[in-house]
Amino acid sequence: PGPFPGLCPGWCPRAVPARGRKSRHDPPAKSKASRVKLPPPVDPEELLVVLERYRQHRLVLSALRAEFRAEVLQKKQEERLAAEGSVEELEEHRRLMAWNAKENARQQARREERVRKEKEEQRRRKLEIAEKQARKWEAFLEEKEKEVLQLQEEAKNFITPENLEARIEECLDNPRNYNFAIDKDGRIVKRTVLS
Amino acid sequence: MPMKGRFPVRRTLQYLSQGDVVFKSSVKVMTVNYNTAGELSEGARKFVFFNIPQIQYKNPWVQIMLFRNMTPSPFLRFYLENGEQVLVDVEDKTNKEITEHVKKILGKSKEMLEKEERKKLSHPAIFGPKKYHLRECMCEIEGQVPCPAFVPLPKEMRGKYKAAMKNEA
Numbered sequence: 001p002g003p004f005p006g007l008c009p010g011w012c013p014r015a016v017p018a019r020g021r022k023s024r025h026d027p028p029a030k031s032k033a034s035r036v037k038l039p040p041p042v043d044p045e046e047l048l049v050v051l052e053r054y055r056q057h058r059l060v061l062s063a064l065r066a067e068f069r070a071e072v073l074q075k076k077q078e079e080r081l082a083a084e085g086s087v088e089e090l091e092e093h094r095r096l097m098a099w100n101a102k103e104n105a106r107q108q109a110r111r112e113e114r115v116r117k118e119k120e121e122q123r124r125r126k127l128e129i130a131e132k133q134a135r136k137w138e139a140f141l142e143e144k145e146k147e148v149l150q151l152q153e154e155a156k157n158f159i160t161p162e163n164l165e166a167r168i169e170e171c172l173d174n175p176r177n178y179n180f181a182i183d184k185d186g187r188i189v190k191r192t193v194l195s
Numbered sequence: 196m197p198m199k200g201r202f203p204v205r206r207t208l209q210y211l212s213q214g215d216v217v218f219k220s221s222v223k224v225m226t227v228n229y230n231t232a233g234e235l236s237e238g239a240r241k242f243v244f245f246n247i248p249q250i251q252y253k254n255p256w257v258q259i260m261l262f263r264n265m266t267p268s269p270f271l272r273f274y275l276e277n278g279e280q281v282l283v284d285v286e287d288k289t290n291k292e293i294t295e296h297v298k299k300i301l302g303k304s305k306e307m308l309e310k311e312e313r314k315k316l317s318h319p320a321i322f323g324p325k326k327y328h329l330r331e332c333m334c335e336i337e338g339q340v341p342c343p344a345f346v347p348l349p350k351e352m353r354g355k356y357k358a359a360m361k362n363e364a
Contacts, residue, residue, distance in 0.1 A: 096300045100283060103296065107284040111268070114287075 205248050214249025216294060217303045218257055224274040225250075228262045229285075239269035241290035273301060 028035075159167050179192035204210050218225075227247070229239035243261060251259055271283040271293070281301065285293050303311075322330040334342035340352075350356045 097281065100281060100296075100300045104282060104284045107286060111286060 202245075205245065211249055211252040214246070214253050215302075216246075216250050216253060216298045217308060218250075218254045218301055219303055221276040222254075222257055222273055222301055223276055224258045224260070226260045226262065226272040226274070227269075228266050228272070229269040230264050230267075235286045236269045238288045238290050238293060239285050242285070242293045246290055246294050271297070 175194055177194040181189040227243055230236040268286045271285055273281040317329055319329060322328050325331055330336055333339050
């Protein structure tokens with residue numbers, strides 16, 4: 001069945017079942033009650049011969065296929081090995097790896113140098129900052145010292161309850177004249193008389 | 196059609212095919228460890244951004260992995276077929292230098308690439324126009340029927356003879 005007899009399989013799914021009028025659940029007819037379904041007759045010698053021939057044929061074919069498969073694999077392996085595993089290739093690879101290792105060592109040296117410089121810089125900066133701090137602190141202390149001394153000096157002229165009377169008398173005895181005039185050139189004129 | 200990303204030229208075929216790093220067939224995995232900040236990683240960053248697409252385009256079967264901010268200094272690591280690992284330090288290098296370095300140690304040389312090109316072009320099993328194939332016609336291949344222009348076909352293969360035979364019978 002089908003357009004190409006060589007191509008269709010032994011069993012093809014039929015679109016319409018070939019059971020005819022009855023479905024599989026209907027009982028068989030009374031006229032078929034004594035029907036005995038026998039398998040097709042088989043000649044045993046012919047069967048043996050045919051089976052033997054088929055066995056040999058398949059054996060030979062599978063052996064050939066395995067042979068060819070092994071040959072192809074072998075060829076591929078050889079080609080791959082020839083392309084990659086030759087002695088010069090390995091030598092070249094080793095040389096390149098050595099060169100790479102040298103480059104890495106060079107980079108390592110550079111990196112260590114850089115790290116060392118960084119550390120130096122940091123140490124130097126820390127020292128500088130500490131020095132500046134120390135200097136600032138000293139300046140501050142000096143300032144405070146000066147202020148204290150100045151205050152001590154001024155304390156000599158303070159008015160205390162003891163010399164209050166004496167100072168009042170002194171002020172009253174020496175009246176001070178704060179009146180003065182100033183012209184545009186900055187010359188001070190003290191001519192006003194205290195009354 | 197909008198352009199995607201910061202440098203959409205990286206997505207063009209022309210840019211990708213300009214990559215010249217073709218790895219040897221023993222390289223299986225490439226790993227890049229780099230940092231997203233810092234002056235020393237700048238070259239590595241540029242390499243990852245600009246050159247890795249080109250490399251992946253030319254080596255579609257090499258696995259490339261990127262690790263960010265895992266180590267203080269950037270480096271590349273290649274894993275070869277025989278288990279060997281190749282370490283490449285890329286701290287303080289520009290991306291051009293990195294590509295040159297990688298091409299030198301693990302890339303296929305120019306002659307190898309050319310040889311492969313030539314082999315790919317001249318497949319011995321097919322025949323066709325002289326520009327692309329070794330032989331033009333089936334008659335030129337060894338073991339096939341020779342060209343009737345040079346060696347006349349045997350009588351049995353000629354339609355003239357066959358027709359005459361048929362008419363006779």
